[in-house]
Amino acid sequence: MRAVGVIVEYNPLHNGHLYHLKMARKRSGADVVIAVMSGNFLQRGEPAILDKWHRAEVALRHGADLVVELPFAYAVEPADRFAAGALKLLAALKCDSLAFGTENAALDYQKIGHRLAALPNLHYYFRDYQQTYATQLNQFYQATLQLNIDHPNQLLGLSYAAANAHLGQPLQLLPITRHYAQYQDQELNGTNIASARAIRRLVxxxxxxxxxxxxxxxxxxLQALQQNQLLSWQNFYPFLRYRILSTPTAELAQTYQMTEGLEYRFHRAIKTATNFTSLLRGLKTKRYTYTRLQRLCLYVLLNVKPAxxxxxxxxxxxxxxxxxxQGQAYLHQIKADLPFPLISRVSQKIGSEKGPLSLEIQTDAVYSLVNGREQNFNRPPLRIE
Known part of the structure; x- marks a missing residue:
């Protein structure tokens, strides 16, 4: 059997995602669709509106054959690290191809990926502290590749292409044009496809x-949205505020990605911030995007350290x-050749402080404070017939 991979968040899964899953199978000719899906916290530094189990179940009922969690260490990161972590898992799961949505499917992503892979490490290349990294990256792409990155999914597509080119055996890239709704859309548009952002804004x-x-x-x-508490930063802000107020500056500075004295800005901003939005405004500078700051707030909330x-x-x-x-049959086919451990049940040892899932256990415990449901222990994989 052959497999195609998709990299997803499904926050929540909507009709546009159904189209993507259908086209991934059709374009690749694969027998199995493998979804590497972010867990309870997402790439832009947000809690998922529904937990990973609800989102995985809907995915399995609508075209995915396997759903594997993208670890927090990759899921809540800038596009390049997010892409590299997800591609690493899909390649290890023996996928032949990657299908992804983009605003410009006409680009030769395979070719561009090799060009991007040859560029210097851009995180160390940019040193203009009056502009965000994202702005400098877009300017760099315009100058070197004549590419104008106007949409988040286009940037993700390029990140997938670059990460793919670094693999020992690159996957075939299958860009799929997004229809009707774009990521930034905040309103329904009268069609049967809307952006996840617009859906979240309404519900x-x-x-x-x-x-x-x-x-x-x-x-x-729809049923999951109707029957479950829907989570956002508003639910977690009191916990974040407590963490900032109760943590000494020196300890706050040890948080993952806390750089350039931002810990002092956190302590100043929290004194007048009445909600999460006002905290972000108090933290904002020309140097940092709101997304970068949201991720940092998440690292603070969850006490994430570099180690x-x-x-x-x-x-x-x-x-x-x-x-x-079908997904189970594929797992039996490749299981003996998997380079990493396959975890289907989380034991106390696996979830211990030194266990492989320690960071997931730590971060999901905070999600469970609001969600009210255990996210790892005694949770076997879902099986959908």
Whole structure:
């Protein structure tokens, strides 16, 4: 059997994602679709609206055959590290191809990936402290590759291409054009496809899910949105505020990615911040994007240290969230050749402080404070017939 990979968040899964899953299978001719999916915290520094188990189940019912969790150490990172971690897992799972959504599917991503892979390490290349890294990166792409990165998914596509080119055996890249809704869209557009952002904007903090959501999501997503508490930064802000107020500056400085004296800005901003949005405004400078600051707030909330990130990077694993019968058959086919441990049940040893899932246990415990459900222990993989 052959497999195609997709890299997803499904926050929440909507009709555009169904199209992507369908086209991934069709374009690749694969027997199995493997989704590497972010867990309970997402790339832009946000908690997932629904937990990873709800999102994995809907994915398995609508085209995915295997859902593997993208570890926190990769899931809550800039596009290049996010892409590198996800591609590492898909390559290790013996995928032949990667299908991804983009605003410009006409680009030769395979060729561009090799050109990007030959460029210097851009994190150390840019030193203009009056501009964000994202702005400098876009200017660099314009100057060297004549590419204008106007959309987040286009940047992700290029990051996938570069990460893919670094693999020993690169996957075939299958760009799929996004239809109707773009990532930044905040309103429904009258079609049956809406952006996840627009859906979240409509459903969060309302007593009842609006009726128009039924037109843009599958029934299982609608049911999950109707029957579960929907989470956002608003739910976690009191915990973040406590963490900042109760943590000495020297200790706050040890947080992952806390650089250039930002710990002092945190202590100043929290004194007048009444909510998460006002905290971000108090932290904002020309040097840092809101997304960069959101991720840093998440690291503070979850007490993430550099050593925990390094531990996961040096001890990779697969955490299996669920499978179909076809996905299970594929796992039996490749299991003996997997280079990393396959974790289907989280034991006390696996979840211990020195275990491979220690960072996931630590971060998911905070999610469970609001969600109210255990996220790892006694949670076997979902099986969807």
């Amino acid at each position: 969060l903090h309302q007593a009842k899910v609006p009726a128009e959501i039924a037109a843009v999501v599958p029934p299982e997503t 925990a990130i390094r531990q996961m990077e040096t001890h990779p694993y697969f955490h299996l969230l669920g499978f179909t019968a």
